[in-house]
Amino acid sequence: MIAFYVHDxxxxxxxxxxxxxxxxxxxxxxxxxxFGTLLYRYLAKRGYSDxxxxxxxxxxxxxxxxGVVLGGRLGYMLFYDLDAFLQNPLIFFRVWxxxxxxxxxxxxxxxxxLWYAHRHHLSWLNLGDNLVVVAPIGLFLGRCANFINGELYxxxxxxxxAIQFPKELAFLPPGFVVATLQDTAAIDPKFCTxxxxxxxxxxxxxxxxxxxxxxxxxxPSQILEALLEGIVLFTLLWVLRTRFCLSNxxxxxxxxxxxALLRIAGEIVREPDAPLIGIFTRGEFFSFFLIVIGIxxxxxxxxxxxxxxxx
Numbered sequence: 001m002i003a004f005y006v007h008d009x010x011x012x013x014x015x016x017x018x019x020x021x022x023x024x025x026x027x028x029x030x031x032x033x034x035f036g037t038l039l040y041r042y043l044a045k046r047g048y049s050d051x052x053x054x055x056x057x058x059x060x061x062x063x064x065x066x067g068v069v070l071g072g073r074l075g076y077m078l079f080y081d082l083d084a085f086l087q088n089p090l091i092f093f094r095v096w097x098x099x100x101x102x103x104x105x106x107x108x109x110x111x112x113x114l115w116y117a118h119r120h121h122l123s124w125l126n127l128g129d130n131l132v133v134v135a136p137i138g139l140f141l142g143r144c145a146n147f148i149n150g151e152l153y154x155x156x157x158x159x160x161x162a163i164q165f166p167k168e169l170a171f172l173p174p175g176f177v178v179a180t181l182q183d184t185a186a187i188d189p190k191f192c193t194x195x196x197x198x199x200x201x202x203x204x205x206x207x208x209x210x211x212x213x214x215x216x217x218x219x220p221s222q223i224l225e226a227l228l229e230g231i232v233l234f235t236l237l238w239v240l241r242t243r244f245c246l247s248n249x250x251x252x253x254x255x256x257x258x259x260a261l262l263r264i265a266g267e268i269v270r271e272p273d274a275p276l277i278g279i280f281t282r283g284e285f286f287s288f289f290l291i292v293i294g295i296x297x298x299x300x301x302x303x304x305x306x307x308x309x310x311x
Contacts, residue, residue, distance in 0.1 A: 004217045006164045007150045008202045028145035032138035033064050039134045042305060048241060049130045050122045063131070067109030068138065075104010079282055080274045102139060103230070103286045106259070109135070125248035125301065132255035133237045138231020139259075147222035151196070154219025154269045162217035166198045169215075180214060221270035227260040249301030256294030260287035 015021035037060045044053045076099045077085040117124035146152045153165040184191035277285040
């Protein structure tokens with residue numbers, strides 16, 4: 001039998017105790033902001049952006065806060081956890097626990113950049129074309145944080161690189177979970193809840209070995225999505241931005257379409273984390289709308305370019 005890796009990574013980079021510390025999830029956002037700012041400044045210095053290099057930091061800072069964080073969190077609440085949000089709206093502010101929607105973040109950032117362009121009399125399409133080039137960096141780091149947290153895991157798999165995720169216990173049939181917790185409590189009475197088991201696997205070899213016998217091996221879909229939505233998407237957009245002369249808006253359209261297609265591809269091996277919409281996962285369903293939006297951007301950009309050439 002194949003001995004699969006039982007996920008035992010800590011969500012904390014530095015742990016202070018009692019659930020407090022510096023989380024990898026938060027670090028991912030900070031690094032995304034830093035790398036995004038540096039890359040955008042690079043593009044601005046070389047004349048790709050209507051923003052000056054000095055304006056970039058301000059734009060990225062507020063875009064990260066109002067666009068990515070608020071948009072991503074609100075999107076998650078509306079798209080994936082609406083019932084809990086309606087019952088307790090204050091859970092919106094518990095961002096340290098995870099729960100961000102990339103679709104919500106994209107929409108939030110698009111709306112913020114629209115407002116910023118209007119306020120500063122800049123081309124919204126130009127802002128968007130540069131913003132989408134650096135956005136995959138944040139997507140990549142966010143998916144890496146998902147993997148470290150052991151969340152948003154993949155579907156059952158038999159490949160040798162499959163991983164067993166203890167957080168799966170929270171979504172298994174209640175009867176199975178009760179029986180499992182009885183066994184884990186026999187190992188150590190403190191392992192009497194799913195959260196305690198997830199945390200304890202990092203320090204108890206006996207618990208680790210027991211979970212290896214009951215958990216389902218799954219695709220590490222977070223890593224696959226990090227490669228697709230991060231590395232592949234960034235490489236494509238960077239080459240298009242720095243090697244080709246494209247009308248404002250084309251690159252934004254390419255981002256929406258390509259991200260949606262790559263997200264749909266990733267959903268093939270990702271375990272649905274919310275009820276299906278018809279035959280589609282939530283990620284697939286909302287990605288279809290992004291494809292339509294992307295096509296709209298390309299059509300509008302092409303029409304505007306032809307109009308200018310005829311003037």
